[in-house]
Amino acid sequence: MEETRWIGATLAAARPPALAALLRYFRDLDLAEEAFQEACLRALRTWPQSGPPRDAAGWLIFVGRNVALDAVRRRAKQTGLPPEEALSDREDAEAAMAERMDTSHYRDDVLRLLFICCHPELPATQQIALALRIVSGLSVRQIARAFLVSEAAMEQRITRAKARIAGADVPFEAPGAVERAQRLGAVAAMIYLVFNEGYSAAGDTSAAREPLCEEAIRLVRLLLRLFPAEPEIMGLAALMLLQHARAAARFDAGGAVILLDRQDRTLWNRPMIVEGLALLDKAIRHRRPGPYQVQAAIAALHARAERPEETDWAEIDLLYGTLEIMQPSPVVTLNRAVAVSKLRGPEAALAMVEPLGAALAGYFHFHGLRGALLMQLGQTREARESFMTAIGLATTAAEAAHIRMHLDALQ
Amino acid sequence: MLYALLCYHQEDIVCAWSKEEDAAVMAKLAAVQERLVTAGKLGPVARLLPTTAATTLRKDQDPPLVLDGPFAETKEQLLGFYILDCKDLDEALDIARELGRANPGGSYEIRPVGLFQDGGARG
Numbered sequence: 339m340e341e342t343r344w345i346g347a348t349l350a351a352a353r354p355p356a357l358a359a360l361l362r363y364f365r366d367l368d369l370a371e372e373a374f375q376e377a378c379l380r381a382l383r384t385w386p387q388s389g390p391p392r393d394a395a396g397w398l399i400f401v402g403r404n405v406a407l408d409a410v411r412r413r414a415k416q417t418g419l420p421p422e423e424a425l426s427d428r429e430d431a432e433a434a435m436a437e438r439m440d441t442s443h444y445r446d447d448v449l450r451l452l453f454i455c456c457h458p459e460l461p462a463t464q465q466i467a468l469a470l471r472i473v474s475g476l477s478v479r480q481i482a483r484a485f486l487v488s489e490a491a492m493e494q495r496i497t498r499a500k501a502r503i504a505g506a507d508v509p510f511e512a513p514g515a516v517e518r519a520q521r522l523g524a525v526a527a528m529i530y531l532v533f534n535e536g537y538s539a540a541g542d543t544s545a546a547r548e549p550l551c552e553e554a555i556r557l558v559r560l561l562l563r564l565f566p567a568e569p570e571i572m573g574l575a576a577l578m579l580l581q582h583a584r585a586a587a588r589f590d591a592g593g594a595v596i597l598l599d600r601q602d603r604t605l606w607n608r609p610m611i612v613e614g615l616a617l618l619d620k621a622i623r624h625r626r627p628g629p630y631q632v633q634a635a636i637a638a639l640h641a642r643a644e645r646p647e648e649t650d651w652a653e654i655d656l657l658y659g660t661l662e663i664m665q666p667s668p669v670v671t672l673n674r675a676v677a678v679s680k681l682r683g684p685e686a687a688l689a690m691v692e693p694l695g696a697a698l699a700g701y702f703h704f705h706g707l708r709g710a711l712l713m714q715l716g717q718t719r720e721a722r723e724s725f726m727t728a729i730g731l732a733t734t735a736a737e738a739a740h741i742r743m744h745l746d747a748l749q
Numbered sequence: 750m751l752y753a754l755l756c757y758h759q760e761d762i763v764c765a766w767s768k769e770e771d772a773a774v775m776a777k778l779a780a781v782q783e784r785l786v787t788a789g790k791l792g793p794v795a796r797l798l799p800t801t802a803a804t805t806l807r808k809d810q811d812p813p814l815v816l817d818g819p820f821a822e823t824k825e826q827l828l829g830f831y832i833l834d835c836k837d838l839d840e841a842l843d844i845a846r847e848l849g850r851a852n853p854g855g856s857y858e859i860r861p862v863g864l865f866q867d868g869g870a871r872g
Contacts, residue, residue, distance in 0.1 A: 347765045
């Protein structure tokens with residue numbers, strides 16, 4: 339039992355680099371996955387006796403490639419096609435493979451593997467499902483459970499997504515610096531999608547979706563090991579760690595949302611906060627700010643406050659101001675209004691929120707915040723109207739319950 | 750004699766542990782450590798954050814160069830250490846074996862300590 343656990347963890351850790359190298363070799367995702375699967379089966383058979391190899395990923399690449407080549411050869415013999423010369427001689431192939439297994443390739447290999455999951459034609463949910471299936475190696479059942487859909491539906495979604503990327507042209511040459519930076523940006527956004535899919539879950543489903551947050555953190559650590567000097571990747575890792583550190587405090591026993599200023603801060607995960615702060619600290623040294631770093635800096639100010647009263651709202655206001663310039667969006671302004679309400683009161687915040695009405699008419703949090711500000715100003719009737727609109731827009735029971743609590747307080 | 754027990758393991762494997770697996774290993778280690786404390790053999794213990802949180806100062810040049818990441822790219826990474834008070838290497842190895850049974854995989858490097866100062870910082 340102890341042994342299988344250890345082998346399982348080794349295979350899981352070796353999956354991204356091994357699968358990525360096999361993909362470069364075969365240039366076919368299905369074939370690469372089959373080869374990796376077969377190599378894992380052999381590992382399960384031989385590792386218990388021989389012990390895990392020192393370079394597990396290298397072992398899996400080598401075995402996976404040989405197994406798949408044998409299969410191609412067998413198929414070729416059965417059909418009498420193609421001539422032997424079409425397949426490279428084994429010795430040559432092995433020499434070439436040894437060269438290819440050079441770990442300096444891992445970086446672009448793994449980036450490519452992640453990048454094919456972010457194909458722009460794929461809707462966000464399919465990108466996430468594909469990344470979890472292909473890169474993380476979660477089973478279809480695990481992913482289906484996290485997405486709260488049936489296994490069959492998820493299977494279909496993944497098959498469809500795979501078919502879509504099979505037709506897409508993924509360049510296999512090593513990318514240039516500009517292209518590498520673009521890929522990195524797309525992959526970071528995709529990983530943040532995975533995280534948010536888990537993080538935005540409601541209380542009653544948060545337990546099922548928590549693995550998505552953990553998987554996203556694992557993926558960003560993988561990316562950070564490959565690109566250790568990218569401040570935005572550090573920022574993204576810090577952001578996710580600082581947000582996920584609050585997981586145990588975000589919902590009450592009944593699954594209702596507990597807002598930041600009401601959370602039991604002793605439930606926050608300290609090691610995760612320390613790691614997040616350390617990464618942000620490292621990122622800022624580069625003096626190349628970006629949206630992930632700014633968002634992480636905001637999360638860090640919350641994490642640093644031992645009590646809600648100690649929150650540095652002035653700094654948070656400034657950071658949201660920076661974010662508004664980097665990434666103008668009414669949602670960012672809405673979040674800034676929360677900081678403004680703490681600093682200058684509900685009236686100033688409301689003045690900031692009102693102009694967003696047109697852009698955020700269908701946004702739950704807009705009506706929720708507007709209602710709360712109106713309530714603080716004693717405008718009960720208008721507050722109630724806003725809360726009623728918010729309830730109509732709530733996508734989870736926990737959101738609706740939270741607003742209902744405000745409505746009850748208005749009675 | 751003081752020995753440092755330097756813990757090396759592949760951090761992508763350790764990071765692939767589930768929360769429950771991690772907690773189970775830590776609980777088993779805590780049991781061993783408790784016995785060592787009782788026997789007066791345990792000094793400071795540290796578990797290090799992942800190497801992605803590391804920064805390296807290369808001071809072989811002037812001014813020194815600050816680099817992101819761990820000092821060396823290795824297959825296994827330094828993930829933590831123990832300071833042990835043992836009468837000889839055999840005893841240190843025995844303790845290492847015991848800790849190893851609680852946390853299999855990876856390696857322990859056992860290094861005699863030349864100078865030890867408990868600076869008193871508590872974090």
